[in-house]
Amino acid sequence: xxxxxxxxEKLDRALEQSEQYLQRDDFNPEDPGYVALKGESExxxxxxxxxxxWETRRAESDKIGDALSRIERRQKTDEQKTLTRAINxxxxxxxxxxxxxxxxHGHGTSGRYTVGEDLHTRAVIDTxxxxxxxxxxTDKSFTQKRPVVSTPLLNLVNSVQVSSGNVEYISYGPTPVxxxxxxxxxxxxxxxxxxxxxxxxxxxxxxxxxxxQALEDSNQLRSWIDGELVRGVALKLEELVAATLxxxxxxxxxxxDLLSAIRTGIAEVxxxxxxxxxxxxxxxxxxxxxxxxxxxxxxxxxIQGGAWGLSFAPVPSIPVGSPIVxxxxxxxxTFYRAGTDLLISDSHADFFLRNQFVILAERRAVxxxxxxxxxxxxxxxxxx
Numbered sequence: 001x002x003x004x005x006x007x008x009e010k011l012d013r014a015l016e017q018s019e020q021y022l023q024r025d026d027f028n029p030e031d032p033g034y035v036a037l038k039g040e041s042e043x044x045x046x047x048x049x050x051x052x053x054w055e056t057r058r059a060e061s062d063k064i065g066d067a068l069s070r071i072e073r074r075q076k077t078d079e080q081k082t083l084t085r086a087i088n089x090x091x092x093x094x095x096x097x098x099x100x101x102x103x104x105h106g107h108g109t110s111g112r113y114t115v116g117e118d119l120h121t122r123a124v125i126d127t128x129x130x131x132x133x134x135x136x137x138t139d140k141s142f143t144q145k146r147p148v149v150s151t152p153l154l155n156l157v158n159s160v161q162v163s164s165g166n167v168e169y170i171s172y173g174p175t176p177v178x179x180x181x182x183x184x185x186x187x188x189x190x191x192x193x194x195x196x197x198x199x200x201x202x203x204x205x206x207x208x209x210x211x212x213q214a215l216e217d218s219n220q221l222r223s224w225i226d227g228e229l230v231r232g233v234a235l236k237l238e239e240l241v242a243a244t245l246x247x248x249x250x251x252x253x254x255x256x257d258l259l260s261a262i263r264t265g266i267a268e269v270x271x272x273x274x275x276x277x278x279x280x281x282x283x284x285x286x287x288x289x290x291x292x293x294x295x296x297x298x299x300x301x302x303i304q305g306g307a308w309g310l311s312f313a314p315v316p317s318i319p320v321g322s323p324i325v326x327x328x329x330x331x332x333x334t335f336y337r338a339g340t341d342l343l344i345s346d347s348h349a350d351f352f353l354r355n356q357f358v359i360l361a362e363r364r365a366v367x368x369x370x371x372x373x374x375x376x377x378x379x380x381x382x383x384x
Contacts, residue, residue: 004051011044035275039329046159053339072216151238152313153245156278156328157367160335167199167335171370175273197368201337204236205362212346212355222359226342229361233340237365241334242317244367245280245324251373254381258323259289263308265325265376272373274327276310281323283314326375336365 014037021027021034028034176190208225215222253268255261262279269276281289289307306312310325318324340363346352369375 004048004055007044007048007051011041011048014041014044032275036277039275039277039327043155043329047155151234152278153241153280153315153328153332154234154238154334156280156313157241157332157334158329158370160333162201162335162337165201165337165364167201167366167368169197169199169333169335169368169370171195171197171372174373199335199366199368201335201364201366202240203362203364204233204240205360206232207358207360209351209356209358212357215357225359226361229342229359230340233361233363237334237363237367238315239317240365241332241367242280242315244332244369245375246317246319248369248372248375250324250369250375250377252379253325253376254379256380256382257292258285258321258378258380259292259307261378261380262323262325265378266308266310268376269326269374274330274371274374276326278313278328279307279310279323279325280313280315280318280328282318282320283316284320285323286312286314321380323378324375325378327371328375330371331369331374332367333370334365334367336363339363 018034018037018041021031021037171194174193176192178190179188181187206229208229210221210225251268251272253261253265255264266276286305290305293307313328340361343360343362344357345360346357348358351358
């Protein structure tokens with residue numbers, strides 16, 4: 001089963017379960033089960049759309065790769081013919097066989113003979129003195145399976161596309177709770193707090209320089225470069241989301257150990273009116289908790305990868321000893337202008353003369369804490 005099919009099936013199940021809630025006579029839109037299903041459905045729907053878009057881009061890339069492959073085969077055939085002629089005929093022999101010489105009658109002035117593709121040459125690629133060159137000898141190369149891009153935070157947080165480089169968003173305070181009021185009595189005023197926050201999108205980009213010959217000689221090279229550049233942009237955006245969390249002043253929860261602190265943090269998130277959906281945690285802390293659970297229960301390693309019913313989002317840049325629990329969909333938002341752009345050009349410096357291309361990947365995005373009460377930082381406090 002493909003990953004996109006698996007996500008589609010999970011989304012269908014979540015939607016079906018949500019529909020069952022809606023059909024109940026005692027349906028309550030604030031029911032924790034329904035709220036959790038709704039959040040899960042929204043997350044799966046975003047993931048499904050992103051995977052669909054990626055499949056579309058990959059299909060387009062495959063079409064381009066097939067076209068380049070056909071062009072490459074024709075070029076190799078023409079080059080082989082040219083090479084055969086060049087080997088079998090000297091320049092003088094080529095001239096003697098030319099139409100210009102055959103039409104010369106021994107007097108007067110002949111036409112001009114131009115040396116054409118028979119002596120076609122190309123700039124030599126020096127991979128030793130020019131470290132900027134990326135060149136692969138196809139007869140010695142092989143395809144190595146690349147690891148899947150791991151961006152657990154991006155999979156949790158909310159994503160919003162914007163239409164400009166400057167973003168203004170509203171950060172809301174706690175949801176007020178209504179009161180029971182006797183008939184004829186004065187109704188209490190609800191306390192609503194909101195503040196407008198501005199942010200500027202950041203440019204996330206990097207590039208690689210590659211020779212024309214390398215692209216011509218390896219059908220897989222362009223696809224590999226594109227994939228690595230997109231992967232690098234996604235990893236950097238993941239780091240920026242983690243940096244946003246690390247730099248924020250969040251509510252805290254403590255306990256004699258991380259497992260206890262996390263449970264207290266879950267309670268604080270729930271008391272703030274949110275439904276926690278994950279734990280952002282350093283992989284070392286996650287391993288320590290799994291080992292502790294294994295040593296204290298019979299299930300142990302069979303139920304690893306989470307605590308108190310919530311899954312771990314292992315993030316190396318989250319400090320050791322400071323996991324964050326909460327409703328990340330409500331608490332953090334990534335604003336982006338568009339998807340990751342891939343651009344290629346030889347219009348840079350002397351690249352055209354050197355048969356070089358620059359391939360650039362870039363994306364404009366910024367992450368922000370949009371609901372601080374939905375997140376709680378957990379710490380260990382030693383007992384007396």
